[in-house]
Amino acid sequence: MITLGAHVSTAGGFEKALTHLSNIGGNVLQIFSASPRGWNFAKTDPIQSSHFKEAKTKLHVDHVYFHASYLINLADGEKTGHMSKLSLIAELKAASALGVRGSIVHLGSFKSGRDVINHVSTNPKYITLIKNIKEILDQTPEDTYFIAENAGNKKIGQSLDELASIIRDVNNPRLKICLDTCHLFSAGYDLREENKLSAFLAEFDKKIGLEKLEVWHLNDSRDSFASGRDRHENIGEGTIGLDEFRFILNHPKLKHLPFIIETPGFDGNGPDKKNLDILKSFV
């Protein structure tokens, strides 16, 4: 069976999010651990955690992920970087308590023009980034993953080379990758033909290792190819087209992975059953 689900609101609590996910036909959940628009740290208590785990089992939701705050910038050497680190430490501790696999993180920005750093090892912001990720991993439970998401805008993680460099320098099996179709498209990776997808996966395997690929975000894009913008669209309503989603969902090297939508929703209320049903129809 396909592992497919959605980012869902936690209004009303984490358990409510599980129920909502199940109602739209999903079996993998992504949620914020706390409000993503401020420095609000994740908190759990033992009763809440055991209820959440029970509900998860009952609804057959094996995979749950947190999506980290949008404020995070791990390449910042000052207050923002420090708060980013503390917030992710709190989040991964909560993840362990709740049986959540890990946190999917937009790493931040080098704030240097196009923001891609090539052969980076002497750049102070890059050194800060690596140090912060290592410290987070050192201070959090072993049963959680730190999952870096690729970027489609001009932020850290636009290219496989950049992600490969971060993976190599952090050198920790708990650091994984999340690929977002909208962001790949914005960053200039064209996966709209089966042979192009296979070539991309071969490049990923060579540079990073396919075992590092933990999860996909399946989103269509509102912008043109290689636009450097990363606005999500409903599946089939954007510029990517349906074929890419069909190829990804059925690819022998990918089909066992979890897939999560973060689409605006056909009624504008966020990821919905219709988006999931379109994707299910391809499998």
Ligand SMILES: [Zn+2]
């Ligand atoms: Zn995403």
